[in-house]
Amino acid sequence: VQLQQWGAGLLKPSETLSLTCAVYGGSFSAYHWTWIRQPPGKGLEWIGEITPSGRTNYNPSLKSRVTISKDTSNNQFSLKLTYVTAADTAVYYCARSVDGFDNWGQGTLVTVSS
Amino acid sequence: QAGLAQPPSVSYALGQTATLTCTGDSNNVGYEGASWLQHHQGHPPKLLWYRSNDRPSGISERFSASRSGSTTSLTITGLQPEDEADYYCSAWDRTISAHVFGGGTKLTVL
Numbered sequence: 001v002q003l004q005q006w007g008a009g010l011l012k013p014s015e016t017l018s019l020t021c022a023v024y025g026g027s028f029s030a031y032h033w034t035w036i037r038q039p040p041g042k043g044l045e046w047i048g049e050i051t052p053s054g055r056t057n058y059n060p061s062l063k064s065r066v067t068i069s070k071d072t073s074n075n076q077f078s079l080k081l082t083y084v085t086a087a088d089t090a091v092y093y094c095a096r097s098v099d100g101f102d103n104w105g106q107g108t109l110v111t112v113s114s
Numbered sequence: 115q116a117g118l119a120q121p122p123s124v125s126y127a128l129g130q131t132a133t134l135t136c137t138g139d140s141n142n143v144g145y146e147g148a149s150w151l152q153h154h155q156g157h158p159p160k161l162l163w164y165r166s167n168d169r170p171s172g173i174s175e176r177f178s179a180s181r182s183g184s185t186t187s188l189t190i191t192g193l194q195p196e197d198e199a200d201y202y203c204s205a206w207d208r209t210i211s212a213h214v215f216g217g218g219t220k221l222t223v224l
Contacts, residue, residue, distance in 0.1 A: 060212060100165050
């Protein structure tokens, strides 16, 4: 299984962060797909996930700004985070969740700066 | 929401056995256990241990984990220089229906 992610790396405050992760190999439909981030100098933070049924679970601290969706026909899932601020500057990772996060994308540095 | 508690840093000598701890409560670690990740900066994290109490394929047998109540411990035997990294625990918290991470422990191999 390989995960490849992409999206804009530089945003201005109040813009919307948008990232997509493509999954190659394995069964896309059977797993939970997750977004995780790491702000500079800080630890990992779980953003949210989308389940096989399409249900989403989000970090309560980000819930009002986050949307995770998936395109099963193209084996992709996406993250949107609205109204970004400097506090959203981080490396963002997509990952597969199976009793743990066992496959990861390469990471995307997203910087929010005016 | 409250995360899981990990000591910020630990250090052990080359060849020694390291024990890293992660403490939660009955709604997360004590509920379904925790997984462990190794993270070298500049690279994606790597899963070392499943929440279901098993080691992923390809992970060295030097890495193992155990749980007692709401505390999980990662044990690394025969420490190598490449084991120097950040280690994170993660668990599902049923009260908030969300995954939570520990703050991470930086392991230094002396």
